[in-house]
Amino acid sequence: MESYRVGLVPGPVKVPQEIFNAWRNDYGSSDLESEFFDLYRDNQRLIQKLLATKNDIIITSGEAMSVLWASLKCTLKADDKLLAVSSGLFGEGFAEMARSFGVEAEVCSFPFDEVPEPQKVFDFAKRYRPKVITAVHCETPSGILTPCLEDLGRIAREVDALFVVDFVASAGGVSVDVDRCNIDIGLLGSQKVLSLPPCLSVSSISQRAWSVIEDVNYSGYESFIGWREVPSVLAPYTLDWHAVKALNVSMNMIFREQPEKVYQRHKEAASLCREIGQEIGLKLFPKDERYSSPTVTAFYVPEKFTWPEFDRALREKGLAVGGNYGQLAGKVFRVGHMGSQADCELVREGMDIIRNVAG
Amino acid sequence: MESYRVGLVPGPVKVPQEIFNAWRNDYGSSDLESEFFDLYRDNQRLIQKLLATKNDIIITSGEAMSVLWASLKCTLKADDKLLAVSSGLFGEGFAEMARSFGVEAEVCSFPFDEVPEPQKVFDFAKRYRPKVITAVHCETPSGILTPCLEDLGRIAREVDALFVVDFVASAGGVSVDVDRCNIDIGLLGSQKVLSLPPCLSVSSISQRAWSVIEDVNYSGYESFIGWREVPSVLAPYTLDWHAVKALNVSMNMIFREQPEKVYQRHKEAASLCREIGQEIGLKLFPKDERYSSPTVTAFYVPEKFTWPEFDRALREKGLAVGGNYGQLAGKVFRVGHMGSQADCELVREGMDIIRNVAG
Numbered sequence: 001m002e003s004y005r006v007g008l009v010p011g012p013v014k015v016p017q018e019i020f021n022a023w024r025n026d027y028g029s030s031d032l033e034s035e036f037f038d039l040y041r042d043n044q045r046l047i048q049k050l051l052a053t054k055n056d057i058i059i060t061s062g063e064a065m066s067v068l069w070a071s072l073k074c075t076l077k078a079d080d081k082l083l084a085v086s087s088g089l090f091g092e093g094f095a096e097m098a099r100s101f102g103v104e105a106e107v108c109s110f111p112f113d114e115v116p117e118p119q120k121v122f123d124f125a126k127r128y129r130p131k132v133i134t135a136v137h138c139e140t141p142s143g144i145l146t147p148c149l150e151d152l153g154r155i156a157r158e159v160d161a162l163f164v165v166d167f168v169a170s171a172g173g174v175s176v177d178v179d180r181c182n183i184d185i186g187l188l189g190s191q192k193v194l195s196l197p198p199c200l201s202v203s204s205i206s207q208r209a210w211s212v213i214e215d216v217n218y219s220g221y222e223s224f225i226g227w228r229e230v231p232s233v234l235a236p237y238t239l240d241w242h243a244v245k246a247l248n249v250s251m252n253m254i255f256r257e258q259p260e261k262v263y264q265r266h267k268e269a270a271s272l273c274r275e276i277g278q279e280i281g282l283k284l285f286p287k288d289e290r291y292s293s294p295t296v297t298a299f300y301v302p303e304k305f306t307w308p309e310f311d312r313a314l315r316e317k318g319l320a321v322g323g324n325y326g327q328l329a330g331k332v333f334r335v336g337h338m339g340s341q342a343d344c345e346l347v348r349e350g351m352d353i354i355r356n357v358a359g
Numbered sequence: 360m361e362s363y364r365v366g367l368v369p370g371p372v373k374v375p376q377e378i379f380n381a382w383r384n385d386y387g388s389s390d391l392e393s394e395f396f397d398l399y400r401d402n403q404r405l406i407q408k409l410l411a412t413k414n415d416i417i418i419t420s421g422e423a424m425s426v427l428w429a430s431l432k433c434t435l436k437a438d439d440k441l442l443a444v445s446s447g448l449f450g451e452g453f454a455e456m457a458r459s460f461g462v463e464a465e466v467c468s469f470p471f472d473e474v475p476e477p478q479k480v481f482d483f484a485k486r487y488r489p490k491v492i493t494a495v496h497c498e499t500p501s502g503i504l505t506p507c508l509e510d511l512g513r514i515a516r517e518v519d520a521l522f523v524v525d526f527v528a529s530a531g532g533v534s535v536d537v538d539r540c541n542i543d544i545g546l547l548g549s550q551k552v553l554s555l556p557p558c559l560s561v562s563s564i565s566q567r568a569w570s571v572i573e574d575v576n577y578s579g580y581e582s583f584i585g586w587r588e589v590p591s592v593l594a595p596y597t598l599d600w601h602a603v604k605a606l607n608v609s610m611n612m613i614f615r616e617q618p619e620k621v622y623q624r625h626k627e628a629a630s631l632c633r634e635i636g637q638e639i640g641l642k643l644f645p646k647d648e649r650y651s652s653p654t655v656t657a658f659y660v661p662e663k664f665t666w667p668e669f670d671r672a673l674r675e676k677g678l679a680v681g682g683n684y685g686q687l688a689g690k691v692f693r694v695g696h697m698g699s700q701a702d703c704e705l706v707r708e709g710m711d712i713i714r715n716v717a718g
Contacts, residue, residue, distance in 0.1 A: 001387055001392055001394070002384075002386060002387065002392065002394040002395075003384070003385040003386055003387055004385075004387050007387060009387065009388045009391065011388075011597070012386075012388055012389065012597060012600070014385060015385070015601075020382050020383065023379050023382035023556075023601075024379065025361075025362070026362040026363075026373060026374070027361060027362055027371075028360055028361065028362055028363050028366060028368065028679055029368045029370075029371055029679070029681075030371065030557075032368065032679070032682075033360055033361065035360070035361040036361075061420075061421050061422045061425075061557065061558065062420050062421035062422075062425065062580060063420050063421075063580075063596040063597055063598075063599075064596070065580055065595065065596035066421065066580040066596075069579050069580040070580070073579065097578070100578035101578060101579070191597060197382075197599045197600065197601045197602065198389075198420065198596070198597045198598065198599050199420065199558055199599050199602065219456070219459035219460060220428050220432065220460070220579065220581060221421060221422075221424055221425040221428040221429070221580065221581045222579060222580045222581065236424065237422040237423070237424035237425075237557070238370070238371060238422055238550060238557045239422075239557065240422075240556045240557050240558050241371075241556065242374075242382075242556045243556065243558065320387055320388070320391070322388075323391075
């Protein structure tokens, strides 16, 4: 389907018209105009506020994978050690990515339907002494929100590691307190809660992280080097003014509604999704309902269907949801209620289609 | 200025309404829908046709610098040798980028206002035996089009090197014959001739290049690895459907007008620009008018002005042109007549403002 009558894919989410309107403007060159630099700065300010941080905010062009790579390549050299805290695919992914360029990486692993236990991470970290600890706030494939970022951040400080957090599928829909959680590098993409197309990435970077980044001095498109003083200095490449404007519209939408209300809207949509799921007899993937993310809900595929059959039946009624990858492929599907899709009416409409098909 | 009354910056260029309309569509997930895969394939087919090549075409998210980096990182390991053919800033840039990750790089250097001499390159290459030779088709900062890609491609074959060409600011506005020129990796950005925002990059990759890429096996956001079979396999990250659609609109605009006529339109705009420049008494930067690119014209800043004074005076009358970087900063300015700006009426309007200010 080119577009969805009822779209509940966990990103890219439906782009609201107000955000699309950014592409109606006829902008000049983002390399030259003070209006662009002001817009970029305004985004930095709004994102700092959203993430409750004084850390630097940089906005770069490319899908969120660009900053996931950046966070590793800019902080780790070959033979440095990474500890990836993982209860899911993206958690494990950090370790695989790091190993691919010669970093020693260990995974402190928890079942995909559970959340990390800080004590186990602490014991692991004390023994392993990593340079960087990574964590994933919302594991989109398993619909789980890690509740212990603050504990993990404290552990990272105690073992003198940098704390890198992928909050690509949570920040903006769930409160993320970067400074309180000691997040040295925080990573956000545009196509999840922010409801833009997959065009921009946002990173928050602490002074501690900058010291390491400058020491490692990695060069490449993914590098954070060169971005610290942007927009006071020219960015390493021409930024996409339209996308940066769209990000500004999205941030203003969040602050107009008020972040607390946005978070409440996400909680309610998620809660309704689980409630109807339970009524229908769907089995929630997370072992405990409290682990379930406010941005995405993962259910087992109903037993009487294969995933392709189930997906086809939902699509025939106009509903698109997310399938899965890796060990969850074919077994677990996801309802994405983040950003513009954190909407009880939409969730009800989608879940009614699921009821109709699976009930 | 947020937008230009008369915009002649050499990229990002003005985005035509027809291309902006791509952002009015409500697309689903580019990871899931066959309509997206078909669109991506259609772009691959159209770009192959435009570039006269049977090589693979890949379309990735991010500014053109992403594929400039990719072309080096995917083909060169530390201690491999690069020969950068250079008569300009981007030519030299390839060598600097390669050195930053441990590659041995030499520059076969020509003055910025001239074009490469194939015989000198051949002698250099025979002696140096590089693994990769890079060249820049249009040096945007100096407004020069390298006329000898075919010779350089032949030289690369003779010394058994890969031939990498940055045609970011030429392809689509100037004929580029990838297969005839033996271009193993060709690099194109979206914000120049294609007249999109700076959101996508396009690369053409030969079978010879893939062998090297697979041998080097570089991993990272910039890597070409994982893209060879896209869209038959899932891309390494979520693609931007809106941008890929905009690219399709742009390609269809080129084929509707017919490439030969598009090239003629660029030639005429460039010729008019130089003609009026001469009337006004502006000094062309390229040593010989025949070196001047059909996509961008570089003139010396008139002697009675500093660049900031001149720029300010033009801007007061609604005209934006490009300044310069590095050794050309403050000395040479550029009129960008590429893509949507390859328009004699627009060029006349802009040059009349320059006449008014400088004449």
